[in-house]
Amino acid sequence: MVAGVSGTPTVYDVAEHAGVSIATVSRVYRNPDSVRAQTRDRVMEAAKQLGYVPSGNARGLASRSTGVLGLCFPDYADPDAEESAEETEEARDAGDEAAMLYSDQIIRGMERASRRHGYALLIAASLAGGPESLVAKVAGRVDGFAVMARTVPTEDLEPIARRLPVVMLAGPRELDHLDHIEVANFDGQRELTRHLVEAHGLHRLAYVGGDPASPDAEARFRGFAAACREAGLPEPAEPALRTSLMTQAEGRRVTEELLDRSETDAPRPQAMLFANDQMAIGALRALERRGVRVPEEMAVTGFDGIPLGQIVRPTLTTVRQPMRRLGEEAVELLVRRLRAPEVTPASMMLPVRAAYRSSCGCRP
Amino acid sequence: MVAGVSGTPTVYDVAEHAGVSIATVSRVYRNPDSVRAQTRDRVMEAAKQLGYVPSGNARGLASRSTGVLGLCFPDYADPDAEESAEETEEARDAGDEAAMLYSDQIIRGMERASRRHGYALLIAASLAGGPESLVAKVAGRVDGFAVMARTVPTEDLEPIARRLPVVMLAGPRELDHLDHIEVANFDGQRELTRHLVEAHGLHRLAYVGGDPASPDAEARFRGFAAACREAGLPEPAEPALRTSLMTQAEGRRVTEELLDRSETDAPRPQAMLFANDQMAIGALRALERRGVRVPEEMAVTGFDGIPLGQIVRPTLTTVRQPMRRLGEEAVELLVRRLRAPEVTPASMMLPVRAAYRSSCGCRP
DNA sequence: TTGAAAGCGCTAACAC
DNA sequence: GTGTTAGCGCTTTCAA
DSSP: OOTTSSOOOOOOHHHHHSOOOOOHHHHHHHHHSSOOHHHHHHHHHHHHTTTTOOHHHHHHHHHHSSSSEEEEOOSSSSSSOOOOOOOOOHHHHHHHHHHTTTTHHHEEEEEEHHHHTTTTEEEOOOOOOOTTTTHHHTTTTEEEEEEETSOOHHHHHHHHHHSOEEEEESOOSTTTTSEEEOOOOOOOOHHHHHHHHHHHHOOOOOEEEEEOOHHHHHHHHHHHHHHHHHTSOOSSSSSSEEEOOOHHHHHHHHHHHHHHHHHHOOOOSSSESSSHHHHHHHHHHHHHHHTTTTTTTTTOOOOOOOOOHHHSSSSEEEEEEEEEHHHHHHHHHHHHHHHHSSSOOOOEEEOOEOOGGGGGTTOO | OOOTTSSSSHHHHHHHHHOHHHHHHHHHHHHHSSSSSHHHHHHHHHHHHHTOOOOOHHHHHHHHHOEEEEEEEOOSSSSSOOOTTSSOOHHHHHHHHHHHTTTHHHHHHHHHHHHHHTEEEEEEEEOOOOOTOOOHHHHHSEEEEEEEEEEEOOOHHHHHHHSSSSSESOOOSSSSEEEEEOOHHHHHHHHHHHHHHHOOOOOOEEEEETTTTHHHHHHHHHHHHHHHTTTTSSOSOOOOOOSSOOOOHHHHHHHHHHHHHHHHHSOOSSSESSSHHHHHHHHHHHHTTTTTTTTTTTTOOEEEEEEEESSSSOBBBBEEOOOHHHHHHHHHHHHHHHHHSSSSSOOOEEEOEEOOEEEEEEEE
């Protein structure tokens, strides 16, 4: 093959052009100091002239590593869905901010940490399976990757996790040889509940949970229940209400349901604690429409700390998940395991912190 | 090599296990229909048992394509910087929201569009050069990629752009064989300026620009100047003030400078138009501290539409850049060029829209 | 429909 | 310090 004639230049072209062997070209790129300066310059010059760019694939294949870490996250928006032309930009933004829930923050955290360790980041949102499933695609191109809970079927993950480092984020470990990182759902909800009781003197509390199959939502409820017990209040065995989707719409719906019920039945609760921010924000809207003042007549709290919580009025009291940190720690675990594949699987629990804002009465 | 004995299973292992040739295994993954159902099932079964995952590197090398698109974006935060333990979480968040300026939105846009076309997305923030520069790393692992303006030296980009599709985002084309997408900076600033004049009757306007080397900032200024001329106001040849970093701190600084100057000199302007939101938000803080009411005594506008603009009080009037769309269009251009490498370079200009909020007097 | 064999462009031993 | 030589794990003609 004559240098410069073919499509993209390779090490061979550069080597020929510079009058060295391909091994030397390779060295210049991998470990410049192992080559005499003069030789190195010749190679670099040739590479520049030819427009040579090393093939990541070839390097990866030969060296069995890619220099890339990965993330599989849930498909937060159907990319095929046509956006309704009727919603205003503002409204669309608000919705997006909410949807942006976790993923963006985690991506940012992982990107930063990856960069610090010299890795690039490959991201892909979950899609339905098949032999060419998402995970397989990601797994084949990275040195290790993180998976957000419930994005990938365990059976797809299992064979892959045997071959390269995988860390499970924000969920149960699923496979016992995985590293995994959780967030202190129990502690956070417990602290928030205690605050309502101790700082605001509330004692008729209604918890709105999610799908019983969601470990996060359940852990939060248990935190709530524990705080109730500790405060000498009746300890509920089940959330007062549940929604399965945990959306704003559902939050609004259950709130109206509760208000209707209270008019006839028992006294209305003094506070509603939601298993996530989205529902809580839906509730805020429902309460406003029904003329129930927040927080005077009803305190409202969420969980997650999504940006929208700071924009709504009243601003939402919540528990903030350290999502960026989750991403950063994920990378640290991956890097650690890459260096020492045999270390026993780690399990981290990241602390959370409550943000007391207007909807509980902490700010005007 | 005996199947199952070595580290990670390969096509050879699967083939042996299933009693077929490696070509057949390959076919099952690339084009299942070209293999008899019965054979296919045997292969799939073997693959599953062995925990076989195709190597993306090997596939890429053999097929000369990766199924991955890339993005190079500016390093929005130094990953090595220790976060000051003193700033509160709220403050840190606000800062982050601001910093999140473009990149996150573009990433989201690209991720969505990539997914729609069956690609994954590789992201990497810019880092200093060397033979192993960021671009080279990305370029070697993707089928095509987008570059945000001024993240990559033109000379690094040139050889790469000869070999694979590159689209330049939010900046001048730099290399004339690149596709590129810009945002209507001129139009947006012109519309916003006209609004201040026509809807609010303001006519003493001060424009705060950025680095003269920033094409965006300059185009915005020209839009401002054009609107002035069209309104019969004096047309400035230069911004009243400039900052080079365009940060909140700088916005605050120039605002105080202007207030100090006005006390002695000429009458104070009725409006300050900033070349970006960050500076405008800094200005809001400075004005508040100096007791200048916004918008009554001074209208303030930004440019970009960052989320923080909706959180600050008064909310910030601005021009919103369609960042997510930018990312989506970037992918469309890349995919198009991948399919037809010879089409002439495209140049898009995305429309923007002004968001009239409190800081110009449009909302209470 | 399936198999055999030749690379894809690089890295990594090992020689010199 | 530099060159030689095997592969890395797949895709892809070309035959059968």
